[in-house]
Amino acid sequence: MTSQAIVSTRTRAAPLQAFWALVLGAALVIAQTLSAEAQTRPSTFADLSDKVSPAVVNITTSTTVSASAGPQPMVPEGSPFEDFFRDFMDRNQNGERAPRRSQALGSGFVISEDGFIVTNNHVIQGADEINIEFFEGGELVAEVIGTDPNTDLALLKVESDEPLSFVPWGDSEEMRVGDWVMAMGNPLGQGFSVAAGIVSARGRALSGTFDDYIQTDAAINRGNSGGPLFNMEGEVIGVNTAILSPNGGSIGIGFAMSSRVAQRVIDQLQEFGETRRGWLGVRIQDVSADVAEAMGLEEVRGALVTDVPEGPAMEAGMESGDVILSFDGSEIEDTRDLVQKVANSPIGKEVRVVVFRDGGTETLRVTLGRREDAETAVPASAPATEPVEDEVLGLTVSSMTDELREQLALPAGSEGLVVRDVALDSEAYEKGLRAGDVITEAGQEAVGTPSDLEGRIEDARDAGRRSLLLLVRREGEPRFVALSLEQG
Numbered sequence: 001m002t003s004q005a006i007v008s009t010r011t012r013a014a015p016l017q018a019f020w021a022l023v024l025g026a027a028l029v030i031a032q033t034l035s036a037e038a039q040t041r042p043s044t045f046a047d048l049s050d051k052v053s054p055a056v057v058n059i060t061t062s063t064t065v066s067a068s069a070g071p072q073p074m075v076p077e078g079s080p081f082e083d084f085f086r087d088f089m090d091r092n093q094n095g096e097r098a099p100r101r102s103q104a105l106g107s108g109f110v111i112s113e114d115g116f117i118v119t120n121n122h123v124i125q126g127a128d129e130i131n132i133e134f135f136e137g138g139e140l141v142a143e144v145i146g147t148d149p150n151t152d153l154a155l156l157k158v159e160s161d162e163p164l165s166f167v168p169w170g171d172s173e174e175m176r177v178g179d180w181v182m183a184m185g186n187p188l189g190q191g192f193s194v195a196a197g198i199v200s201a202r203g204r205a206l207s208g209t210f211d212d213y214i215q216t217d218a219a220i221n222r223g224n225s226g227g228p229l230f231n232m233e234g235e236v237i238g239v240n241t242a243i244l245s246p247n248g249g250s251i252g253i254g255f256a257m258s259s260r261v262a263q264r265v266i267d268q269l270q271e272f273g274e275t276r277r278g279w280l281g282v283r284i285q286d287v288s289a290d291v292a293e294a295m296g297l298e299e300v301r302g303a304l305v306t307d308v309p310e311g312p313a314m315e316a317g318m319e320s321g322d323v324i325l326s327f328d329g330s331e332i333e334d335t336r337d338l339v340q341k342v343a344n345s346p347i348g349k350e351v352r353v354v355v356f357r358d359g360g361t362e363t364l365r366v367t368l369g370r371r372e373d374a375e376t377a378v379p380a381s382a383p384a385t386e387p388v389e390d391e392v393l394g395l396t397v398s399s400m401t402d403e404l405r406e407q408l409a410l411p412a413g414s415e416g417l418v419v420r421d422v423a424l425d426s427e428a429y430e431k432g433l434r435a436g437d438v439i440t441e442a443g444q445e446a447v448g449t450p451s452d453l454e455g456r457i458e459d460a461r462d463a464g465r466r467s468l469l470l471l472v473r474r475e476g477e478p479r480f481v482a483l484s485l486e487q488g
Helices: 003-039 046-055 082-091 259-272 289-295 335-343 402-407 450-462
Strands: 056-065 100-110 116-120 129-134 139-148 153-157 180-185 193-204 213-216 228-230 236-243 254-258 283-286 303-307 323-327 350-357 360-367 389-392 395-399 417-422 438-442 467-474 477-484
Touching: 046 056, 046 180, 046 228, 056 180, 100 180, 116 236, 116 259, 139 259, 153 259, 180 213, 180 236, 213 236, 236 259, 254 259, 283 335, 283 477, 289 467, 289 477, 303 335, 303 477, 323 335, 389 450, 395 450, 417 450, 438 450, 450 467
Parallel strands: none
Antiparallel strands: 056 100, 056 129, 100 116, 116 153, 129 139, 139 153, 180 193, 180 228, 193 213, 213 254, 228 236, 236 254, 283 303, 303 323, 323 350, 350 360, 389 395, 395 417, 417 438, 438 467, 467 477
């Protein structure tokens, strides 16, 4: 081979070598990345458990349960046991049972070295005595500082001669579905126990207005209530509260109240001994698609105001039929979103509330009150009209009379249209309207006679609406219902 040929071959080989070097380098980077990602999964929870265990406690409560005279034993006459049972009942004060002690078990965790302890309200509710058992040994009696049944949280306090081990709060908002978590507590009364899993879902609502639960598949059983749910840094991101189970045991669906909610509640209980939530002073419902269409809303979101009793919102000029789109600079998605934002706002703060009204938006300034002090006011009433009856939109409606007010137990002077009957095959029936309901507004205007309702229907049709918004009251509780106008 000539020298020129040798040079040419080497020249062709250089790019090939560079290519394989690039491939091998890329493979090495990928392998290192995968290795690093694999290492994010803990090989053991032992170090984390050792770190936080001293701050987790078992809680035992004792309650005196009074027992009045109950059913007496039935012994056949002439039975050889007849005299025995008669003597036994006589010795027990003629059948009256003595009070008995009932015990319950739960969990908790220490949040300060001076002895503040967090648990669930249902763990200590009604207890005469609360005993705290510590992981490292020893027991102390606790007193209740404050409770919040709305979030099922409670704050206890123990007195200790030595500083206590405690755990810090973490930020539940940083948790992602799939993140590792560890639960600790006293499941089924078995003492200190650890369970690991992942965040299965966030933002779960079970039954409460202020719910913000983290769902986890870490094993949570009875007795775990009030215990902490930790992130991998040993911070409390949830308070174990409930399980979803057909048999009372863990099936991999547990719920912990998020630290976002819990920390604020506990801080208030520690400072005031009670909660202090902001109060807007309105009754609200979610905006459905048909309600949005009936009102001319471009988006199906916000909180529809059904009633404005005396309070902060009324003083600011808010009206029934307004749709709250923004609160204190934050957009409102639905009623739950609004309730939580208002509750988390300071009492006495002046906030801007943007409402949709009459096809446009208005900004109101509302000074928030305190929810716990709120009192419901009775709306003003107007004189009744002469009784007239008609059938419209599947409803048989009548103007108000004194007799109807009495039958429906309405306040004197109550106004509106009384629903006398609802066609079973009508949209009105499907949407829950029933005889005895009172329609006070149609198309966001007051109605007192069937002719008023007919007029609102014609107005809506002339405006190109496909549905009509009704404000309906049942036993004093208002709600909006949108009925299609594409019917007789």
